[in-house]
Amino acid sequence: MNQNQSLQEVIRFISAKLNISEVEVAPFIEFPPEKSMGEYAFPCFILAKKLKTSPQKIAESLAEGFFPTEFLKEVKVVGGYLNFFVQRENYIKDILSSVLKEGGAFGKSDEGKGKMVVIDYSSPNIAKPFSIGHLRSTIIGQALANLFRSASYKVVGINHIGDWGTQFGKQIVALKKFGSVEDLKNAKDPIVYLFDLYVKFHKEAEKNPSLEDEAREMFAKTERGDKEATELRDLLVDYSLKAFNKTYKRLGIEFTHTRGESYYADKVEPAFKKIEKLTEVRESEGALVIDLDSYGLTPLLLKKRDGTTLYATRDLTALFDRFEEFNFNQMLYVVGQEQTLHFNQLFSALEKMKIQWVNRCHHIPFGMIRFKDKKMSTREGNVIFLEQVLDEAKKRAKDAIEKKNPELKDKDEVAEAVGTGAVIFNDLSQRMIKDVIFDWDQMLNFEGDTGPYLQYTCARISSIIKKSGSNIKEIDWSRIQDDESFQIVRALEQIPIAISNATKAYEPSILCSALLFVASAFNTFYHKHRVIQEDKNVESARLALLKAVLYSLKNGLQILNIKAPEEM
RNA sequence: GCGCCCGUAGCUCAGGCGGAUAGAGCAACAGAUUUCUAAUCUGUGGGUCAGAGGUUCGAGUCCUCUCGGGCGCGCCA
Numbered sequence: 030m031n032q033n034q035s036l037q038e039v040i041r042f043i044s045a046k047l048n049i050s051e052v053e054v055a056p057f058i059e060f061p062p063e064k065s066m067g068e069y070a071f072p073c074f075i076l077a078k079k080l081k082t083s084p085q086k087i088a089e090s091l092a093e094g095f096f097p098t099e100f101l102k103e104v105k106v107v108g109g110y111l112n113f114f115v116q117r118e119n120y121i122k123d124i125l126s127s128v129l130k131e132g133g134a135f136g137k138s139d140e141g142k143g144k145m146v147v148i149d150y151s152s153p154n155i156a157k158p159f160s161i162g163h164l165r166s167t168i169i170g171q172a173l174a175n176l177f178r179s180a181s182y183k184v185v186g187i188n189h190i191g192d193w194g195t196q197f198g199k200q201i202v203a204l205k206k207f208g209s210v211e212d213l214k215n216a217k218d219p220i221v222y223l224f225d226l227y228v229k230f231h232k233e234a235e236k237n238p239s240l241e242d243e244a245r246e247m248f249a250k251t252e253r254g255d256k257e258a259t260e261l262r263d264l265l266v267d268y269s270l271k272a273f274n275k276t277y278k279r280l281g282i283e284f285t286h287t288r289g290e291s292y293y294a295d296k297v298e299p300a301f302k303k304i305e306k307l308t309e310v311r312e313s314e315g316a317l318v319i320d321l322d323s324y325g326l327t328p329l330l331l332k333k334r335d336g337t338t339l340y341a342t343r344d345l346t347a348l349f350d351r352f353e354e355f356n357f358n359q360m361l362y363v364v365g366q367e368q369t370l371h372f373n374q375l376f377s378a379l380e381k382m383k384i385q386w387v388n389r390c391h392h393i394p395f396g397m398i399r400f401k402d403k404k405m406s407t408r409e410g411n412v413i414f415l416e417q418v419l420d421e422a423k424k425r426a427k428d429a430i431e432k433k434n435p436e437l438k439d440k441d442e443v444a445e446a447v448g449t450g451a452v453i454f455n456d457l458s459q460r461m462i463k464d465v466i467f468d469w470d471q472m473l474n475f476e477g478d479t480g481p482y483l484q485y486t487c488a489r490i491s492s493i494i495k496k497s498g499s500n501i502k503e504i505d506w507s508r509i510q511d512d513e514s515f516q517i518v519r520a521l522e523q524i525p526i527a528i529s530n531a532t533k534a535y536e537p538s539i540l541c542s543a544l545l546f547v548a549s550a551f552n553t554f555y556h557k558h559r560v561i562q563e564d565k566n567v568e569s570a571r572l573a574l575l576k577a578v579l580y581s582l583k584n585g586l587q588i589l590n591i592k593a594p595e596e597m
Numbered sequence: 598g599c600g601c602c603c604g605u606a607g608c609u610c611a612g613g614c615g616g617a618u619a620g621a622g623c624a625a626c627a628g629a630u631u632u633c634u635a636a637u638c639u640g641u642g643g644g645u646c647a648g649a650g651g652u653u654c655g656a657g658u659c660c661u662c663u664c665g666g667g668c669g670c671g672c673c674a
Contacts, residue, residue, distance in 0.1 A: 062617070072616060077654080084616095084654090108617055109654095154674075195673060245672090290674095316672050325600085326670095333672040340674050367668050369601060396603080397668080404667095429636065447636085459610055462602065464667060470623095471609065475636050477622040478610085485636045493633050542611065545621080556629085556638045597636080 033522060034123045035100040035115045039069045042101070043111075046091055047076070060523070064512075067105065067112035068120070068519065074109050084109025121518050122506040128521055128577040135580045136528045136588075141182030147355050148174050148184060150363035151282065154191035155269035155289070156200045156223040157407055159276050159415040161467060165395050168456050168590070170363040171282050172537040173393070175588040180532050185355055186284045192266050193290035193343060198248030201261050202240065203230035210264070220272045223265070228410040249337050252294070262291065279419055280449060281590045293346045297338055300346035301331065307382035324377040326370070344375055352386060359389050361535065366394035366462065393535050396464035405467075413467060422448030422473050429475060430597070437596060446592040447481050448473070453591050454480025458541040478545050480591055483582055486548040487593040489555070490579045494572060497561050501569050501576070508570040513554035517578060520547040524581045528588070537589060544585040551578050 032040070032055075039058055044051045059070045073084040073091070080087060088106040095104045100123065102116045128135050150170020153163050174186045191197070203226040204213065216222035234240040251258040266289060277283070293300075304310060310317050315334035321327065331342045351360065362372060372392035379387040399405055405412045427444035430437055437443060455472050456465070475481040520543075527543030530536075560571045586593050 056614095059616090062620085066617075070617085074616060074655080110617065152674095191674065193674095199673090241673095314671075318671080327600095328671070330671055335672085337672090339672070343674095365668090366602065368674080370669055371674085373601090394602085399667085426636095433636065434634075460613090463610085464603075466609090468609090474609095474623075477636095479622085479636085481636055482622095485634080489634055489637080496633055538611085542621090549621090552637060553639090555633085559633065561633050596634080 033120075033127065035113075035120050036069060036522075038098055038100050039071070039113050042095065043071050043091070046094055061110075061112060064516075066107060066110075067114040069113040069115075071111045071113075072109060073111060077109070117510055117515060118507055121509060121515065124518050124522055125506070125573060125577050126504075128580060129573060132580055133584065135577075136525050136584050137179045137181070138525065138529060139181040140529065140532075141177060141180040143183075144358040145183045145185070145355055146177050146359040146361065147187060147351055147357045148177070148361045148363060149187050149189050150174070150361075151277075151284070152189040152191060152364070153269075153273060154196060156197075156220070156265045157227060157269075158220045158224050158412075159273065160405060160407060160412040161398050161415055161418055162405055162407075162412070164415055164418075164452070164456055165398065165461070165465075166363045166365070167277075167280065167282055168453055169393070169395055169461055169537060170361075171280075171590050172457055172588060173361065173363065173532075173535060175590065176528065176532040176537065176540070179528060179584075179588055182358075185286060185357070187351075188284040188287045189347065190266070190269075190287065190289035192262060192269075193248075193251075193294070194340065195245050195248045195337075197262065197265075198244035198246070198251065199230050199241075200227060200265060201247050201251075201258060202244045203227055204261065204265075206230075206240075207233075210261075213264075213268070219268045223268070224407075224410075228408065231408045245333075245335065245337070249335055252337050266291075276415055276419075279445070280453065281592070288347075290343050290347070293343055293350060296350055297342060297346045300349050301338075301342060303349065304331070304345065304378075304382065307384070308378070319378050319381065321374060321377050321381070324373075324380075326374050326377055329374040329378050341371065341375060341378075344371075345378070348375075348379075348390070357389060359391065361391050361393050363393045363395070365397055367397065368392070369394055391535070393461075395461035398465045398467050401466055418452060418472070419449055421469065422452050424448075425473050426451070426475070426481075434597065439594075443594045443597050446594050447475065447484060447597060450480035450484050450586075450591040451475055452480075453589060454483070454541065457537045457589055458545075460536065460538050480586075480589075481597075483544055483548050483586060484591070484593055484597060486551055487579060487582050487586070488595060488597045490551070490575050490582075491595045493560050494575060494579070497568065497572055499565065499568060499572070501573050504570050504573050505566050506570060508564075508567045509574055511558065513550070513557050514571075514574055517547070517550040517554055517574060520550040521577060521581055523547075524585065528585075540585055540588060544582060547578060547581055547585075551575075 040051050040054050044054045059072060061067055061070045073087040076087050077084045088109060088111040091111050092104045092106050100116050100119050102114045105112045148170055151167040153159060174184045177184045207229050208226050213219055213222055247258060251262060308319060310319055310331060316330055317332040318328035318330050321329060329341050330339050332338055376387050376390055423444045426447040427440060430440050430444055451473055523543050527540050531539040560568060562568050583593050
């Protein structure tokens with residue numbers, strides 16, 4: 030990460046005084062919570078024990094050795110902290126000119142240069158519509174992919190479509206029993222047609238459990254390469270992908286690979302043989318399992334009584350295949366937290382097989398979207414479809430436009446961008462491990478800390494820049510020394526740090542907070558100061574400030590996969 | 598029964614590698630638009646950080662237990 034010069038001076042100062050390397054000092058530098066406390070702080074508590082003096086005394090003795098520099102004006106001792114105050118003009122100039130210079134690349138880094146990360150995300154099951162539940166893996170996975178790309182990682186994004194397994198057998202049985210290929214082809218919405226069949230299957234199966242056996246048998250046929258079953262699978266995959274792609278397009282989701290589980294079909298047996306060689310696979314109640322007692326886990330099931338494979342077998346197969354193909358440094362599974370046990374079992378099994386690269390694999394769990402009083406269940410048919418949500422979002426955004434800016438061109442396009450922006454941001458802005466209670470008004474809120482707030486801020490800035498019509502030539506940085514401009518610059522300073530932390534913690538919400546902080550600082554500035562004015566020196570400097578804000582917001586929104594319309 | 602996750606303002610959440618007076622948004626109330634987009638801004642009220650112990654100079658943050666909610670625990674994925 031490129032630190033700005035003020036921060037570098039702080040680190041250099043502490044490092045020299047305490048005779049500790051700069052790399053060791055850097056992580057201890059904090060950003061004080063209050064404006065009055067300066068811009069950087071060094072907490073001396075950690076040293077108190079080692080030096081056998083009070084933190085206060087340590088801070089005082091450090092302060093004694095301080096002399097003002099180009100970027101640091103003064104230090105103050107507050108409690109056990111040594112607080113640094115920057116030389117405002119140089120600080121502003123340093124940060125803003127580097128943001129403007131980097132432009133569209135502001136916030137990017139080369140931390141991950143030469144490294145490869147594979148991200149498995151979205152991964153819906155075929156023949157079922159996208160429910161709101163699928164939103165999270167899709168949105169979070171794409172944001173992580175973008176974050177890693179912005180840090181110069183090579184990213185492979187795989188959509189691991191669920192087109193294999195018993196659940197898939199159920200769909201074929203349902204189609205054959207309660208519907209027909211003919212009806213499917215003529216259906217207005219093939220996915221809804223298939224979904225209804227799927228719900229019916231589970232209703233019928235409650236009365237008649239033998240249906241489940243039929244589904245298993247159907248899957249067994251598929252796994253043996255049965256022609257009819259395979260053709261039906263391909264047909265269902267085809268219809269499903271068409272529907273999925275429509276939604277992906279709306280959300281701006283792009284995978285580098287779309288590979289169903291069926292992609293690994295002919296690799297499963299070789300992988301299974303390999304597993305048997307690496308560790309003990311034993312029979313248990315007719316099934317084949319790997320014992321994981323030593324890891325405190327229940328056994329991992331690899332094959333069912335009838336010899337067909339399970340989720341875990343196919344996941345292991347895919348994992349071996351991916352490592353061979355991509356030789357990844359990290360493999361991320363963006364999958365709901367309800368599957369934590371599965372991944373613990375999977376990774377423990379790999380450890381038992383003495384596979385070294387298991388520590389490169391991570392499950393990135395997230396909470397589920399559910400109703401207040403009950404679980405969403407595709408089987409029972411009580412779900413909210415993602416398309417429904419996006420349509421409603423667009424409708425509400427359009428209403429807002431009609432009210433606020435009826436002259437706007439491209440209303441539909443903007444409404445789509447704002448609607449989906451609200452949905453995406455709402456999902457990404459809280460820590461992903463938390464469950465989300467589905468609520469229309471909260472999810473589609475356009476005011477306050479929301480996606481549309483960021484978009485609105487961008488549009489507002491774009492409008493001012495356009496109206497000013499003036500080009501920035503020489504910038505006299507001394508013209509933007511006011512508190513509000515200064516606070517914007519402080520917020521901008523946090524953006525690259527937030528991007529880096531969000532990437533390391535696999536947590537897009539960190540970036541969301543930093544962007545809101547910038548936008549809020551700008552809007553405060555906006556209400557207090559005019560940009561376009563007589564004094565062209567001030568105008569130029571302020572325009573430069575606005576451009577920097579716009580770059581940071583646009584780049585951030587791009588990472589989150591949210592569009593920033595010029596007008597709204 | 599066992600395991601994992603969560604519990605912070607009326608609501609939704611930041612603060613989760615211990616550190617300064619626990620912060621935002623929504624809702625409520627009071628204000629701001631002859632001026633660059635009011636999807637905005639300014640202000641007010643609102644908290645035993647679920648509870649009890651413990652570790653520490655210092656705990657919302659770490660440990661233990663209790664309570665509440667969610668999820669998972671063999672032939673689904």
